[in-house]
Amino acid sequence: MTYASILTRLLPMLNADTVAELQWWTESELYAWMQEAAQRISRFALFVELASEPVTSGEPNYALPAQYRAAIQISLDERTLRPVSVAQLEARSTTWTQDSGTVENFVLDGRTVRIWRTPTSSGTLAILYYAWPSVAAGGSDRYPDVIGDAYAWHVIGDARAKPGDAMAPDIAAQARERARLYDAVIEQYWGTW
């Protein structure tokens, strides 16, 4: 399932053999719709990645991976940390921002994860997370082709709903029904996060 493999599947359904032969769409439009398809499909608990970050003594904040969508589990040196909110930490310790010692919890704050307490020794932070497999870097060849099929139907639905000469409501409706079928199957097997 790469950008190129999905494109190869899409082009015949858009009456073209190559990108240059596309009559009513540009490659950048297909690319944008593919990114939207990736975002829609990544709401399912399908794409999981593991990131490891070195933890340094005295530093509680660590950046989350670029393709991060939601945390599944965060552990420090194979010890699972429990998620908490800032309100809970404030209730637990009025000096929580200065507390240091054994790390037990983590707080997600935008694009960073803050571990509590501030570590006093080095270690490795393992972040298991639901990812958004961007097609920007060509996608990932790791995932099966059947997931690429789901992407393709989402894109055809969008391409055929584009106002103008390319608009074909019957084709768009059929493509969206197929995309809905793939989504339903993925949701039943892997769930949502």
Place this chain on the structure above:
Amino acid sequence: MNLAELRDKTRSRLDDLSPAGSSYTTAQIDGALNEGLRLFALLTLCIERTVTIPMQIDTTRYQMLSLLRDWLLPLRARCHVVAGATEGALWDQPLWDSTLFNELFPDAAVTMTPVRPARLRDLTALNPQWRQDRSATIKRYGCVGIDELFVHPAPSATGTSLQLTYAAAAAALSLDTDTPETPDEDHQALVHFAVSTLPFNYGGRELQQGTEDLLRFLAIAEHRAEQVRTRSRTAGYDREPFELQAFDRSILAALMKGKKEKQEKAA
């Protein structure tokens, strides 16, 4: 039916025979048949394989798509522990009392125990440091996402394997003599899928007529999924196929009905 026969049937249904390939290329038809095969395998989980994966010491996570290219979902796991496995005669290191190369030493003790499914949160709730647990026998397994498999506890010694039964993706059809891995009686479903998919570049009447074929494809898949579900329950598998009967097909039916109404009006 092999690929060549499926292709001919599809061409015949699409009236693409005089001359053959005037509307659709061989690559387009093969692509549609393969997509149908992939979807059929996903909907029904009818392709099963059983493999034995040697577990690594102190390792709790495995990326299944790196180990098995056709991995979809786990169905059942068994822990296979061989004590004394290193006593087996290897190809270039025969032992005097081993009858064949690569056979286990006759005195090796083999045990096979069921491995129960679990969720990450269950293991964490039981013990936040579960990844540090070690044992000769794996007791639980689970999957996060499509390919992240975890086991608990991690094996403490060599000789532990996971006998895994899994639902597999179908192998692609590329040669004319290739036969789909799905049951023979379901091969017609692939023709229905291709007939419903290929007219997407034309739209119009052909596409609407194809909707009926898509519904037939889904009906065959539903029937197969029911059989697989019954068998899965009997075998005590951890997963069952997609519940197609719960999928709302009313919009597809409406698209098909729209076609019939137009035909009636025209008549």
